[in-house]
Amino acid sequence: MGRGAHARPSTSARERWSRRTGRLAGVVLVVAILASGAAWAVAEHRAGAASGATTTTTGSTTSTARTAAIHVATTTVPGPPPGSAPLRLLRMIGGPISPKSVVATDTGLVFAQNMMYRHTMTVYGSSGALRRTVSDGVVLSRFGIGGHPGLSHGAPVEAAVTPDHTHLWVSNYSMYGVGFGPEGSDTCSASTGYTDGYTDSFLYRVSLKTLAIDGVAKVGWVPKYVAVSPDGRWVLATNWCSYDLSIVSAATMHEVARIPIGPYPRGIAISPDSRFAYIAIMGGSTLDVVSLRTRRVVGSIYTGPNPRHVVISPNGQFLYVTLNQPGEVVKILRRTGRILGMVHTGVDCRSLAISSNGTTLYVVNYLSDTMSMLRASDLKVLQTVPTGQHPVGITYDPATGHVWVAVYTGAIMIFGAR
Secondary structure, eight states: OOTTSOOOOOHHHHHHHHHHHHHHHHHHHHHHHHHHTSOBOOOOOOTTOTTOOSOOOOOSSHHHHHHHHHHHHTSOOSSSOTTSSOEEEEEEEOSSOOOSEEEEOSSSEEEEEOHHHHTEEEEEETTSOEEEEEEOOBOGGGGTOOSOOSOBBOOEEEEEEOTTSSEEEEEESOOBSTTOOSOOOTTOOTTTHHHHTOOOOEEEEEETTTOSEEEEEEOOSSEEEEEEOTTSSEEEEEETTTTEEEEEETTTOOEEEEEEOOSSEEEEEEOTTSSEEEEEETTSSEEEEEETTTTEEEEEEEOOSSEEEEEEOTTSSEEEEEETTTTEEEEEETTTTEEEEEEEOSSSEEEEEEOTTSSEEEEEETTTTEEEEEETTTTEEEEEEEOSSOEEEEEEETTTTEEEEEETTTEEEEEEEO
């Protein structure tokens, strides 16, 4: 396993998942009791706090203006303001899932990506009710892709919603079927990839209306993370094993650039004006800065070792980064790259989510089996709650103000303030 990313269960573990699911009901009661007794610290969140929650970056283009309107529209959330009350477990979801990530669409739907262990994406309503299970099987020839006759399968890892909330883009860790190489690995190398037989993977585009795959785009080897630019023009994917970044035209669904970057790229954040992308290089200690106009690396920002996930504040002023192995969250002033603060949240902190008003952060700590809620202005830990074993993905649902946690061993937990 490479740098704390894939954490793939063994074959025997997969065989035990069905039995584990039956024991999850007992976990619900234990976690609910522990969560209700969790230590809690709250500070009043004032409007326009240092997290920069209420302003948006201005720009001269029509697309930027549309993006700003979206940001403004999602700063008001239902229920208590984020971070103003303790989180409690509202619901535990089980079943045939192995979620690597969860993504709220702000349309009343939440998607879970279940990797190669289930070959599915499961779609839920904001309350947690299952709406549909979407297979990752596709006939690529139907999308004009040759060389892979018959049914091919993917391995859904991460997902990103388009700014107009009509589609979801999904990355596939590996592809399975005729013409594809061996399953991806976290210990791969770009220098030996061809010898190892790696082949390009594909992104899927899923319609939020039909909940069906309606497009594909070829990218690099073992794409981990995917992001859509706020202007809706570009889809970005970090290719773990080819050490590069794919830029796909959302309009044509064709890759327009593949940019070499550092080893083991993962997280992506894009500036509100869609000019720059910030790429977490897990094999190093920086974010690579990519210009989406010139499609070149134009700089780097020091973060500390093993950066995994990165999010940007709604106004684009701050970057927040998880450092996986140190177990820390870092706050960075985007304009200068200066580190403003750092806090330890747990062992192997993985994915990070930010509330739509920018005041509150949520991070999962993979080996601590916990989720932490932070105040964005000063990174104060407001609350830490227990989760199931190996929490790996997290999302904030603007439609409800709830926080969803993907537990890799086969569950999804929904937390909310009451």
